Amino acid sequence: ENECAENDAQEDYEKLMADSKKKRAEDSSSKAEKEGALADAESELLERTSEKKDREGEDMANRQYLSKLHADCDWNLENYESRKESRAEEVENLKKAKDVLNGADYSLLQVDSKPATLLSKSR
Incomplete structure (x- = not known):
């Protein structure tokens, strides 16, 4: 056992x-x-x-x-508005410069409240 x-x-x-x-x-x-x-x-x-x-x-x-x-x-x-105005003035000045280069004479032009006419440019 x-x-x-x-x-x-x-x-x-x-x-x-x-x-x-x-x-x-x-x-x-x-x-x-x-x-x-x-x-x-x-x-x-x-x-x-x-x-x-x-x-x-x-x-x-x-x-x-x-x-x-x-x-x-x-x-x-x-500055958007002032820049917009400056660009518009610049465009206008460029157009005037272009006109001068094309023979326009702005030296005799009188600035008054009436729009400029051909007669006032030629005088």
Whole structure:
């Protein structure tokens, strides 16, 4: 009987050792998989963090550019009328210069409230 109990205990022990060995192998494999997944996740986190930093830099540059454009537009809006008047005067002066180059004589022209006529130009 002692021998039988001892054999049963030995079998139980061997089975326990085999099960433990199998469990250690499974745990080791699981641990390796989880470490690999962790390394992949950390790598992706670093990549995403870098992308975020790049995008934040681009966003800042875009905001600065937009601010500059806004300032330019504000200046154009503020000075539109005076620039429009200046361009109209410039066009008028260019027309007069063209007329002078074509032979018109404005030196005898009198400036008054009436429009100039051909008679006043020839006098």
